[in-house]
Amino acid sequence: MNKIFRGFTAILYKEFIVVLRDPMTLFFMFFPPLIEMIAFGYALDNDVKHMPMVILNEDRTTESRQVIDNFVNTQTFRVVGEVQSVTEMAAAIRKGKAYVGLQIPPDFTRNLRAGRTARVQVLIDGSNSTTALQALNTALGVTLRQAVVTLLAESGRSDIPIEVRPQVLYNPAMRSPNFFVPGVIGVVLQIATTFATAMSIVRERERGTLEQLLVSPLSRWGLMLGKLTPYLCIGMAMAVGLFAIMHWLFAVPIAGSLVALFISTLVYVFALLSLGLLISTRAKNQMQALQMSMTLIMPSVFFSGFIFPRETMPWIFYSIGSCLPTTYFIELMRAIILRGASLMEFWQHLVVLSAMGLGLFAICALRFKQKIA
Amino acid sequence: MSDEIMIECEGLTKRFGTFTAVDHVSFKVSKGSIFGFLGPNGSGKSTVIRMLCGLLEPTEGTARIAGFDVTQQIDQIKNLIGYMSQQFSLYDELTVYENLMFYGRLYGLRGGELSRRRDELVALTHIEPYMSRRAGLLSGGWRQRLAMACSLMHKPSVLFLDEPTAGIDPVARRELWDLLFEFSSKGMTLFVTTHYMDEAERCTHVGYIHMSKLIVCGLPDELKRLPEVNPPGTKRRDVTCEHVTMAMQVLRHMPGVKSTTVFGQSMHLLVDENLPEERIREELAKAGIKQVDIRPIGPSLEDVFVALTAKMEKAK
Numbered sequence: 001m002n003k004i005f006r007g008f009t010a011i012l013y014k015e016f017i018v019v020l021r022d023p024m025t026l027f028f029m030f031f032p033p034l035i036e037m038i039a040f041g042y043a044l045d046n047d048v049k050h051m052p053m054v055i056l057n058e059d060r061t062t063e064s065r066q067v068i069d070n071f072v073n074t075q076t077f078r079v080v081g082e083v084q085s086v087t088e089m090a091a092a093i094r095k096g097k098a099y100v101g102l103q104i105p106p107d108f109t110r111n112l113r114a115g116r117t118a119r120v121q122v123l124i125d126g127s128n129s130t131t132a133l134q135a136l137n138t139a140l141g142v143t144l145r146q147a148v149v150t151l152l153a154e155s156g157r158s159d160i161p162i163e164v165r166p167q168v169l170y171n172p173a174m175r176s177p178n179f180f181v182p183g184v185i186g187v188v189l190q191i192a193t194t195f196a197t198a199m200s201i202v203r204e205r206e207r208g209t210l211e212q213l214l215v216s217p218l219s220r221w222g223l224m225l226g227k228l229t230p231y232l233c234i235g236m237a238m239a240v241g242l243f244a245i246m247h248w249l250f251a252v253p254i255a256g257s258l259v260a261l262f263i264s265t266l267v268y269v270f271a272l273l274s275l276g277l278l279i280s281t282r283a284k285n286q287m288q289a290l291q292m293s294m295t296l297i298m299p300s301v302f303f304s305g306f307i308f309p310r311e312t313m314p315w316i317f318y319s320i321g322s323c324l325p326t327t328y329f330i331e332l333m334r335a336i337i338l339r340g341a342s343l344m345e346f347w348q349h350l351v352v353l354s355a356m357g358l359g360l361f362a363i364c365a366l367r368f369k370q371k372i373a
Numbered sequence: 374m375s376d377e378i379m380i381e382c383e384g385l386t387k388r389f390g391t392f393t394a395v396d397h398v399s400f401k402v403s404k405g406s407i408f409g410f411l412g413p414n415g416s417g418k419s420t421v422i423r424m425l426c427g428l429l430e431p432t433e434g435t436a437r438i439a440g441f442d443v444t445q446q447i448d449q450i451k452n453l454i455g456y457m458s459q460q461f462s463l464y465d466e467l468t469v470y471e472n473l474m475f476y477g478r479l480y481g482l483r484g485g486e487l488s489r490r491r492d493e494l495v496a497l498t499h500i501e502p503y504m505s506r507r508a509g510l511l512s513g514g515w516r517q518r519l520a521m522a523c524s525l526m527h528k529p530s531v532l533f534l535d536e537p538t539a540g541i542d543p544v545a546r547r548e549l550w551d552l553l554f555e556f557s558s559k560g561m562t563l564f565v566t567t568h569y570m571d572e573a574e575r576c577t578h579v580g581y582i583h584m585s586k587l588i589v590c591g592l593p594d595e596l597k598r599l600p601e602v603n604p605p606g607t608k609r610r611d612v613t614c615e616h617v618t619m620a621m622q623v624l625r626h627m628p629g630v631k632s633t634t635v636f637g638q639s640m641h642l643l644v645d646e647n648l649p650e651e652r653i654r655e656e657l658a659k660a661g662i663k664q665v666d667i668r669p670i671g672p673s674l675e676d677v678f679v680a681l682t683a684k685m686e687k688a689k
Contacts, residue, residue: 006481017466018464207460208459209462209464211462212456216480217448217479
């Protein structure tokens with residue numbers, strides 16, 4: 001044991017001093033992640049509320065105003081203006097002044113009262129498919145409901161024949177932050193930690209201090225563990241900060257246990273740092289190391305299920321996602337934070353993450369050449 | 374100095390692709406000697422050191438440190454050797470004290486042993502006043518002393534120094550050599566690469582590497598007696614006079630003068646054995662140079678290396 005990790009305490013002693021004495025590194029480790037966290041957290045919001053809507057009301061009756069009120073009452077739409085013609089309405093949407101246009105034709109009330117189909121036209125800006133879909137669903141729901149209520153009144157029944165009583169579990173308000181922010185933590189941790197270890201061995205190689213280490217009896221395992229440990233501590237401190245922001249700023253409740261949360265995070269950060277070390281053993285200079293660690297962030301953003309659900313991905317992207325530590329971490333976080341799951345229920349994820357971390361760590365220790373060329 | 378061989382290489386060769394950086398180099402260094410390894414930039418000096426320290430795998434040949442093979446038994450070697458690289462690799466963010474502690478711990482020193490050894494080296498290098506200064510803020514001479522102290526924390530038996538005096542002021546250079554003599558007297562074997570001929574003269578043994586090949590290796594005095602350095606029928610003279618560069622122009626074309634080299638106020642001549650000193654005086658007098666002092670001298674190491682390099686180039 002002592003022999004395998006020979007030199008570990010020396011490297012640990014040195015790394016802690018070097019890291020803590022370099023305010024720039026600390027600043028760049030802590031500051032951008034905090035900003036990214038806050039920016040991502042606010043930006044990734046699927047809750048579309050108060051979409052701007054223009055009205056072309058050619059009917060001007062109580063009934064037509066009732067339709068408009070029903071639209072506004074959903075809180076999905078807000079009236080930003082009235083227009084006088086269909087062309088004017090289309091122009092408003094094209095210019096981006098409104099997402100939605102609601103046209104009530106002159107014969108709306110007449111048809112309604114006569115028992116004929118009263119038509120309402122809704123124009124939706126489809127250039128953003130997410131908002132368009134939500135606008136469409138809401139508009140359909142609002143009018144359908146009004147139609148049913150009208151039928152009920154005519155038929156003399158007082159109750160709706162079938163009523164769905166949906167109950168949304170774990171995120172009853174269906175807030176976007178609850179879904180996104182745990183994932184943001186996963187991505188932000190990767191951005192902040194991987195590059196830190198990726199730079200560390202390359203830096204020693206560039207400065208020539210690596211030669212000095214290589215002539216000493218320091219073992220490769222001792223070197224790797226000594227390099228990794230200080231950043232593990234920093235990564236965990238950062239994770240505490242990120243969870244605090246999630247909880248206090250984005251008001252995401254933590255349903256599961258904090259112990260489970262931190263065990264998962266520890267294993268995840270270890271895997272990320274090992275990945276960084278692996279980059280460090282391959283990269284020739286700090287620039288390369290930085291580029292390599294940045295390149296690895298892209299798949300974590302797209303294929304980990306952070307934004308897009310993995311279930312609908314083509315198999316190739318799904319498989320890429322299955323190789324990423326971030327995928328497992330995000331699933332663990334959503335399970336623990338939102339659903340209050342215990343680690344026993346998600347032990348496979350933890351095992352996979354641990355295996356990735358230990359595997360990567362072993363690979364970089366074994367691959368690391370104790371020669372300079 | 375004893376007969377125990379501490380460094381030994383046999384046909385040591387290193388190729389990088391098609392380029393041969395070190396070409397079948399063989400030599401032995403016995404315990405307690407100061408081996409000066411000379412050669413121009415890019416001749417392969419650092420590559421040899423790096424192979425001896427186990428940093429580079431030799432392409433061919435063998436090297437042994439204290440009897441241990443550098444490719445097979447590197448673990449036994451690591452505690453025996455110290456290495457001070459060209460750029461004095463220190464951690465700039467760490468203070469002098471922390472650098473010493475780090476290198477001590479790296480070699481497994483702990484507690485009392487560590488602090489005792491640290492204090493010994495601080496006393497030896499007089500670095501005490503700078504203990505809490507960051508290594509990055511030290512001047513060249515102090516950096517070199519610190520690097521030296523760091524490489525000595527584990528009491529190595531063999532110390533490799535790669536151009537330890539490059540870019541260092543003369544006082545620091547002199548003091549470094551004083552330290553090296555002290556270590557050598559205590560039985561440490563030193564392997565030093567350098568550009569400076571005056572440093573080569575201080576070594577107990579020298580080797581000269583040129584174009585990846587070891588041209589010569591041995592005791593300085595033996596090398597100076599080599600027939601290539603003292604061609605039959607020639608002698609060396611030191612000529613001290615005024616206007617020495619002008620004098621050189623005059624003597625350079627004089628029959629019987631083989632070579633002239635200026636050393637500050639004097640010049641070294643290699644001349645025919647039967648060229649009388651009076652002829653030299655006469656020639657100089659013609660040019661108006663009157664105050665002339667001529668003394669017989671032996672060859673310097675520089676003469677040795679120049680002669681041997683010329684011979685090798687000619688052989689090609």
